[in-house]
Amino acid sequence: MDLTILRTDLAGISGEQHVREHPADRVIYGQTPLLAVAPGSLEELSQVVARLAAEPVAMVPWGGGTQQTWGRPPARPFVVVETNRLNRILDYTPDDLTISVEAGITLDALRAALAANGQMLPLDSPLPAQATIGGLLATAMDGPRRLGYGSARDLLIGIRVVEATGRVSKAGGMVVKNVSGFDMMKLYLGSFGTLAIIASANFKLIPQPRAAASILCRAQTPAPLWKLVNAIAASQLVPVAVEYLEGIAAIDAPFALTVASEGLPAAVERHLRDVAAFAQQAGVSTEVLRDADHAQLWSMINDVPQTAAPAVDELVTRVTCLPADLNRVLTAARAAAREADLSLQITARALNGIAYLRARGQTTALRLWHTALLKVAPHTTLLATPPALVAELPAFGAQIVNLDLMQRIKQEFDPDQLLNPGRFVV
């Protein structure tokens, strides 16, 4: 490969100032990309991908760079394709409650545009000032409010992608209900950019609630909090988030459960009242948080699983299981962390069976802990791994089912393994 010619060609597409050689700020697990290129339009993105495919050289799509530690390191030398210049709102008629945005728009920028019209996209993510919509969709990341509003799976109504050859294709549309053709949104969502690069996405929006508040329940042991979780699950309450917290300094308690309610003022007050009553029965203290305190709490919780700046001795994982198994899984994770002398922080979507765990300590101890964790939670994904362990630990859990079928899909879309090679399950 002649890097100079490639660089010249990419500069011809996107402009000299948008192509960089060996950029030090785009390193993934110690690997520096050959080049980073930042196309400024869909057409440029398509041409860039086509040029790289012709080389052929591997490509790593890059949004805000907050989740580049997820999964495995790149398997081959690569060029980073940045989406930061693709940050426009393409179509927004507020009264339709739908929006179309380019992949490089940050979550905060999108939120600001929607808030001006009293609307929201209820997808939460760590570091919303940096995290982009493209990155959120590629990793299917979301936050505590998925309990109340669903995940990107439920909110994404259309998509436009650039496939490995540079070919542009779309699916879905700008309406909230649509069965015209296959649901390709589901295919690209959470596929780590291994089938195509997301160029733009359409969402169904939600009006901002008239009222919002939360109730924070602190405890010295986890048991009463899980009693509270069960009481909420059995009730007809419809909280938007029920988050279990452990080892979070800002909470001023070793264990906590926090419940958010959004909606009409009377409905929110009813939730606060009922949860407080359940908490009293379970014997835990409560504190109601409103306005800035409420917003600050959830912003803090959202950032706990961040992977933009993990410590060198830190293993960040996501555990998923059936909701009723979560307490058992976290109990085992806690016991294993104590035994290995690791510090452990947990934020868990208590009614969804999803937990983010940050463990810090010696390499040997982390290895032992991870092995113990896999036994109780085979679906454990590594979101950030210390360099000493990255080659060794399985990034996507104990076993990947239906791998052959997934490989056939990958083969159809990216037979030359150009898109994010090595980093995902295929």
Add this chain to the structure above:
Amino acid sequence: MNRAELIAELERILGPRGVVAHPDALYTYDADGCVMDTHEPHVVTLPTSAEQVSAIVRLAARVGMPIVPRGAGTGLSGGATPMRGGIVISTARMDKILQVDTANGRVLCQPGVINWELSQYLKPFGYQFAPDPSSQKACTIGGNIANNSGGPHCLKYGITASHVLAVQVVLPDGSIIWTGDGSSYLPGYDLTGVITGSEGTIGFVTAAWLRLTRLPEAVRVVLALFPEIAGASSTVSQVIASGLLPAALEIMDRLAIKAVNDMYRLGLPEAAGAALLIEVDGVEDGLDELLNDVTAICWRNGAIDVRPARTIAEQNQVWAARKNAFGAMGRLAPTYYLVDTVVPRTKLPQTMDEVGRISREFRLPIANVFHAGDGNLHPIILFDRRDRSQNQRALEAATSVMKVSIDFGGVISGEHGIGVEKQDYMTLLFSTDDLAAMAGLHQSFDPRDLFNPGKVFPKGRGCGELAALRRSGIAWSALKSS
């Protein structure tokens, strides 16, 4: 393998009660609710397990014969029509609810379970299966999954895809897989997501873990009457824009009111040009406030009456009228063509004007009963099938509705699927590249094109690229002549 050998082989797999081969009986399987294109299958099978489905699929693959899945046959796009003959696999005997797991918010059932029966079964537990197509008293879960079905309550609770947690599928090579167990974020591609709504073209669902939705603490239903449909459509647009989130917003127009009035004794004034059914639900607190705000918007848009359904019986009566409106159309014309399109919600009033224009242009009455809150239109073109001119005009009117919907930024199907009915309209919405990507997904599951072939993708010319992607593996003509 000749026909007799094929039937013998199927009877060996399924027992004699599991195979339908009599020509008269086969005739009843030549279409679903869409009767524009009909074609008989060569044989119909009634398996009771995934293993039996797998054995049928392996046999079909061996002889190169198409497989056509069939639930209750209520589909409106021809998804269950055996366009190239072959083996129909009916889910009629796979109708068991296997496990209710409230601790994990999920229920396991077979594909032949009737949507309505599932929700009735779940009621004593305090739960429901939220998607509720109008045909819910007959349609099956398997069909709901295949078509990613909707229903009035999708406005608040989302479409079927949001309620399918994992599926057991027999793939075109006969293998049986589970796509998950109901846990979130399984590593790899979202197979559950791509199989849902694929209209039986890439896999045969033999069981599913479905999401349980808690029954709401309180429900309020109101029927608002308007002199013209424009007022009702504007109300819906404004309710959505104002940020209120009702559970359902359904419109019936003058013709539909006339049809359901006699049947359900609603006593609606037939002078009313439109009825808007509004449902709100949730915790009791705040519900009246929500309803007051919605009814205020009704009054502002010229409502002539707003009638609350005060008792459960009254609520059920209003809903029965709405959900059975299509059946009541028989009172107005011998045949109807129900068109299913979607537009952005601010475009509803203009689109309804256009539907009125189309009715006049093609000289056919069009009734409207639709999921207004989602922008999901259902113009019902009334005609007499025996009249060739009317037949032709009905088809042209439907095409016009689709084109108008696309012009307003909409799509050609919101919940009924593409099937055979709309396959040739796919090019109005999608480029060859768009369709080729979908064909790529199809190829990775069904490279021989034996699963429900001749559906979804456009037939005819102009799609050479696509056709090349979808390699045909059918050697059926040889079998047919034997």
